[in-house]
Amino acid sequence: MLSAAGESGVPSLRVWTPGRSLAFGRRDARADGYDRATAAAREHGFPPVERSVGGRAVAYAESTLAFAHAIPLDDARAGLNDRYGDAVATLVAALRDAGADVERGEPPASYCPGDYSVRVVGGGKVAGIAQRVRQNAALVSGCVTVAERGPIRAVLAPVYDALDVPFDPESVGSVAQAGGPADPEAVRDAIEAEFVADREAEVRDVADLSARDD
Numbered sequence: 001m002l003s004a005a006g007e008s009g010v011p012s013l014r015v016w017t018p019g020r021s022l023a024f025g026r027r028d029a030r031a032d033g034y035d036r037a038t039a040a041a042r043e044h045g046f047p048p049v050e051r052s053v054g055g056r057a058v059a060y061a062e063s064t065l066a067f068a069h070a071i072p073l074d075d076a077r078a079g080l081n082d083r084y085g086d087a088v089a090t091l092v093a094a095l096r097d098a099g100a101d102v103e104r105g106e107p108p109a110s111y112c113p114g115d116y117s118v119r120v121v122g123g124g125k126v127a128g129i130a131q132r133v134r135q136n137a138a139l140v141s142g143c144v145t146v147a148e149r150g151p152i153r154a155v156l157a158p159v160y161d162a163l164d165v166p167f168d169p170e171s172v173g174s175v176a177q178a179g180g181p182a183d184p185e186a187v188r189d190a191i192e193a194e195f196v197a198d199r200e201a202e203v204r205d206v207a208d209l210s211a212r213d214d
Contacts, residue, residue, distance in 0.1 A: 005070035006137035013195050015067045015188045016142075022046040022059050022155060027075070028163055029038075036162035044155035056112040056165060058128070059155050061148035063184045066142040067191055077136050084116040087129050089142045091118055094194035095126070095144075098187055100180030102126055109168035111156050124173025144191070145174045147182040161181070 001012050022041040028034055029050055037057065046059055060066070071083065088104050095102045095118065106117040110125045118127040125174040129142040145152060153169040160167035176182040 001068060001070040002132070002137050002139045005035055005072050006134060009072045011069045011072060013067070013105045013192065015065055015191050017062070017064065018060050018066045019025065020046060020062055021060050022159065023049060023051045025055050027174060030056050031163045033162035033164060037159045038167070038172055038184050040158040041155060044151070044158075046155050046175075051133075055114055055130070056162070057156065057159050058112045058143060059159075059164065060143060061145070061151055061153045063182065064140075064147055064148055065188055065191070066141065068139055068145070069195060069196075071138045071140065073133070073135075073137055076133050076138070079138075080131065080133065082140055083147040084129060084131060087142070088116050088118060088209065090194050091127055091129070091142070091191065093213050094190045095175060095178070095180060095187070096192065097191040098175065098180045100126070100175045100178035102175075102178050102180075106167070107171040107173075110171040111160070111167060117182060118144075120173040120178040124171050124172045126175060142189065145172065145185045145195060146187050147174050147176040149177060150172045158171040170175065207209050 005012055041048045043183040092102055094204055098179045101121045102118050103121050104121045105124055106113055112128050114128050117125055119125045127142050132139045149172050153172045157169050175187055
């Protein structure tokens with residue numbers, strides 16, 4: 001998607017369920033307790049994986065959604081914070097349209113803390129956003145906890161303990177906890193509608209984009 005957006009000048013969006021896993025960032029992989037953290041993830045039924053973007057460990061349950069927005073750029077040196085801000089505002093609007101009472105913000109001792117997060121109003125974190133920038137395109141991505149707070153809290157507590165990083169299990173929120181749907185398809189539809197807005201859209205198979213790199 002990132003390559004295609006840079007070459008074509010046309011933005012693209014993908015929203016999907018990545019499946020149950022625990023994604024570790026680069027800092028995690030260098031930590032002294034990384035082996036114990038991955039063992040804890042496996043014990044709780046969350047296969048460990050490493051990701052190239054983002055911060056600290058994030059748990060994906062069955063209903064967790066991931067999204068990626070590929071944006072063509074004229075100048076890779078400009079607009080970083082604006083893209084972050086726009087993504088947060090768009091995601092908040094989408095989740096509110098779905099019935100969730102959410103706001104921009106980061107609860108204390110949250111998983112994968114960052115300045116650009118979405119939480120239940122006055123409560124736990126629902127989503128976090130990361131960004132990767134190339135010369136001609138940026139990929140703004142994130143994950144949304146739709147439901148299943150319990151398993152996520154249960155696995156992140158020993159993982160963060162092994163990594164020696166502060167974590168409060170109460171900092172985990174969800175769309176369902178905020179009054180929105182527990183159905184990931186309904187949340188996905190709301191996210192897609194808000195990011196696409198009134199633009200003309202073409203639905204493409206992910207395999208079509210992957211073939212560009214072959």
